[in-house]
Amino acid sequence: MINVEHRSILDRYKNMVPVPVGKLAQELGIQVNLALLSPNISGLIEPNSETPSGFHIRVNRYEIPERQRFTIAHEIAHFLLHRDYIKNGIVDNVMYRSGLSSKRETEANRLAAEIVMPRAALDEALENLGGKKDDASAMQLAKIFRVSLPAMKVRLGIA
Numbered sequence: 001m002i003n004v005e006h007r008s009i010l011d012r013y014k015n016m017v018p019v020p021v022g023k024l025a026q027e028l029g030i031q032v033n034l035a036l037l038s039p040n041i042s043g044l045i046e047p048n049s050e051t052p053s054g055f056h057i058r059v060n061r062y063e064i065p066e067r068q069r070f071t072i073a074h075e076i077a078h079f080l081l082h083r084d085y086i087k088n089g090i091v092d093n094v095m096y097r098s099g100l101s102s103k104r105e106t107e108a109n110r111l112a113a114e115i116v117m118p119r120a121a122l123d124e125a126l127e128n129l130g131g132k133k134d135d136a137s138a139m140q141l142a143k144i145f146r147v148s149l150p151a152m153k154v155r156l157g158i159a
């Protein structure tokens with residue numbers, strides 16, 4: 001469960017498009033760095049006693065910014081939902097699989113999608129484009145929300 005304080009921070013970011021995920025992380029007290037990670041790793045969250053939250057996120061610097069944004073949101077989701085399971089760190093490969101159960105990874109992906117593609121803002125943007133869920137609008141929406149096309153298609157239910 002997401003605590004009240006974190007929920008109110010999340011709510012304030014729901015109408016900012018594209019959602020500034022770096023700022024969101026910062027407001028949650030999490031430091032984010034682009035890092036030299038192995039090519040099969042998208043990102044990780046680890047304890048760090050020098051940050052306000054006690055955690056930092058590292059994102060693979062060689063992935064495209066749209067992927068990095070989703071990865072940051074995914075690691076934020078682990079912080080919000082799975083803090084007690086982070087222990088020495090959660091390392092997510094390019095499929096967003098880690099040492100956690102696939103149930104928890106699915107939870108993190110769902111929340112990450114809601115963070116970078118907030119439902120109400122997405123519905124409104126889709127409506128402005130004519131309301132049709134197809135490849136053309138997915139492409140435009142992916143640009144507007146600064147996410148990858150596959151991520152947007154999954155969110156629209158047309159993947």
Ligand SMILES: [Zn+2]
Nearest residue numbers: 092096098108
């Ligand atoms: Zn994960």
